[in-house]
Amino acid sequence: MTHPIRTRRRAAATLSVLALFAATSCNREQLLGVDTPDQIRPADAAGIDGATALRAAAIRDFAQFYSGNTAAGVNLYVGLFGDEMHNARAGAEHLDQRQFNESVFPATAWNKFSDTYTQSIRAIRALNAYVPATSATRSRDIGQLYALQSIALNIAAELFCNGVPLSSVNDEAPEASTIVTTPGLLQRAIAQADSALATLGNGPADQTFRYVARVGKARAQVNLGQFDAAAATVGAAGDGATSVAVPTTWQYQVEHSATSLQNAIFDWMVNTANFGPSDKEGINGIDFRSARDPRVVVGTTTRIGADGATPVFTVQGYSTGGAPMTLVSGVTARMIEAEAALRRGDATVWLAKLNEPRGDATVRTLRSIPATVGVLPPLADPGNAADRITLLFRERAFWFYLNATRVGDLRRLQRQYNRSPDVVWPTGAYFKGGSYGSDVTITPSFAERNNPAYRGCIDRNP
Structure with missing residues (x-):
């Protein structure tokens, strides 16, 4: 049985954050300025209402971290740093150009990860402490937070450098990290x-969070090079002997509100012309625009960017600030299985897994892809190992566009497939002057230099 998660489903099944908190104002001329977080003191959480408020805050913080509000989200940072979008404003060139400058980079990217990490831990503690074990939703609420924490940690590992400070989340010693x-x-x-899977029940309302947890676990296993284990996690029996594979037609979306938690892609790429979808960026970039792939729909006309000079195309599919963002899906599971098959030399299974979502009408409907016959025709085997790897990562790029995965994939092409950065990342002349840099990670907030436990990255290798 498939379990697609659609827009505006109830909070127990989605990241519904509508009207939970008022939006913080943002001066767009200060790219991704720092928000003042809502404060919930430990004493305020000493009860069911307080624990529930902490859970809502944790869900809000995850949404802001992932796909943002008017202060942007990590999917925008990943898009700029990789090859998914380009800069059409003053002030973000160092990120788009891969010449990362921590002294001018806004703290928001790191702070929002830190917020979701610490708030989730506090919320889980409070729910365990104050919500009765007999509550019908207690285990589901806790399991959801564990599952989202798994995704957040994956994204942080894929984007940030090696060796980052994490709080102990000890309110009696808040400086410890x-x-x-x-x-x-x-x-x-x-x-x-694993904690999510151990906590969640097996009923239909819990199942979607079990899928999120399985995909989060498998994503980490792929990043660690544990390909067969990752495929087993999302495959049949990956969640107990009688469990089904994560369904291809399932997806989990982060929801937004046009008034209180606006989708950052809408705000920065549609409602304004600050950034635009890239096309063959820096020689090696994917042809996101000119491919005319129905998974990444781009308008056919341009407008002038916020810098007054750069032509910008407009990405489609985010017509309002309330547009949802896909976080993980059954397609993620199929790509993980395809990669595991390729690693063990099984090109037949690899190709079948790549083609499975392409030929699924329900997947096309979920992605708003027209039902035209042949709109995503079956892929052909290119016949050699190198081209199979290229095709796998190309499919991942189109399926997961703006889903905060691309930098992790580019780093893996270097680290796990021994490809030179000169054939992986945007390189050569930068369109606003100068050349692309060589950075493959970004660093925590410059303010972390005040943390006595942190003295900079251990390294910034892929």
């Missing part, structure tokens, strides 16, 4: 997913 390596973040992602 630990330096966590990239493998350490991924191991924590697996542990959070």
